[in-house]
Amino acid sequence: MMDEKAREEVRAALVEAIGEGKVMWRPADLAPYTKDTYRIRFEDDFKFFPDFVVLPETTADVQGIVRIASARKIPLIPKGGGSSRTGMLVPIHGGIVVDTIKMTKVLEVSIPNLYVTCQPGITLKELDEKLKERGVSLNQEQGSLKIATVGGSISTSGFSRKHQKYGAISDRVMSLEVVLADGRVLRTGPKVLYTSTGYRLSQLFIGAEGTLGIITEATLRVEPIPEAKDAVLAFYEDFWAANEAAQKTMGSGVTFTGGEAFGVESAEEYGGPREKKAIFYLGLEGTRGEVEAELAFVTELVKATGGVLAPNDAARKFMERYTIQWCGARVATGFEDPLTTYVPMERIAEFYDKLYNEIMPKYDTGPLPGEKYSLDFGRYRMAAGRYFIPKGEQGWEKYQMMLREIAQLATGLGGSISSCHGVGIEHRDNLELEYSEVALDAMRSIKEAFDPDNIMNPGKKLPEKKRA
């Protein structure tokens, strides 16, 4: 934290560089920037204040801010929509939060080359609405699409509900402009999807959590809006029967946008029979002929696996609500936490069995009603669910021990701790379970090369080096 004299000097420098209206320093203005949607310890609420929040509009503004911070070794925390679930935005060392809320311009839409270039602070929803006016789409329907920004999604390596057909944001990035920790502007490469020339610099910033630089412009691949869309919604006996159908769908080679199998208390709330306790959903998009053929194929697959099909109009209605439903229903309450573990398809049963029968009972907790099993399947796969954060005496310590055991389980099964919510501070000290010390050292070397003074979002993502 800065003393008063240094603070005033930095405030004056920031105001001179970008203008008074874009610099905030009063405690009431800083309070909303003390955390993100990660449940920090109750006693730490409003403990970590940034020294300043700045609202740049241009790359030149960001450069001005970074030069001031770089000269004085002040931490910088880039911010998008603030929907991080792992504490990436908590200013644990104070510093300057660079809120990109005013960087929302769409700079170029190239229809022949199928790309968009935009500033990082535009939300995924707003960008897609603008793209749809031009007949194309980014197809990055995250549950948080109303608030998540392009910069935040790239920096977290976001996961779309249509990942099977269109990939995740990491598959969309063609080129980035980034302000580095010393204030230089880096262009990662030409605006092309494939090249076999330089190192793939863009990829370094995917999932970097603001620890390597501040993205000020992104060029992303878009796709033409498909001629037809349809969906399959079916009800199964239980999650395991729906999971079986998901496995068969994956093995059939049918091209779907995204799919999900999840357990419910009763399928009645989805228009299904009361006694069925699982939902199977699949989205389809393409030319009319493709979609008709795929719909017929999946319909047969559902019947063959014992599923009860919902009427087609109910399936389509579900498709329209699918992404939004996630966002609305799953807002953080502070008492629950989501699982976003990547688990190999054939080990899902083992994962849930150990999680609910061995790990959670030890910490006197368990899943939220109706949220026990959920598999987002396709090119990427996420075993999801929500559970109550352990309460009572030493609740926080229990929570940390439980997170470590879940991390051990996921990595032990050959999966990953976090399929789309990144690392932040929540998973930082468990990263050693997923990566060897050699791999972590390689990551530290990259960090050191880009940010030798460790001013870019310090204390996030990478665990401290182990001392001999």
Ligand SMILES: Cc1cc2nc3c(=O)[nH]c(=O)nc-3n(C[C@H](O)[C@H](O)[C@H](O)COP(=O)(O)OP(=O)(O)OC[C@H]3O[C@@H](n4cnc5c(N)ncnc54)[C@H](O)[C@@H]3O)c2cc1C
């Ligand atoms: C209800 C809910 C549903 C969710 N559903 C999904 C989902 O379906 N899929 C998914 O992937 N995630 C999901 N998330 C998690 C979260 O929304 C994503 O991680 C999202 O992509 C973060 O975007 P943001 O703009 O809010 O980023 P922020 O939370 O503001 O920031 C995230 C990280 O990116 C860095 N950052 C932000 N902007 C920049 C920039 N311009 N340059 C460099 N670094 C930057 C920040 O420093 C931080 O480390 C969900 C979260 C919630 C609360």
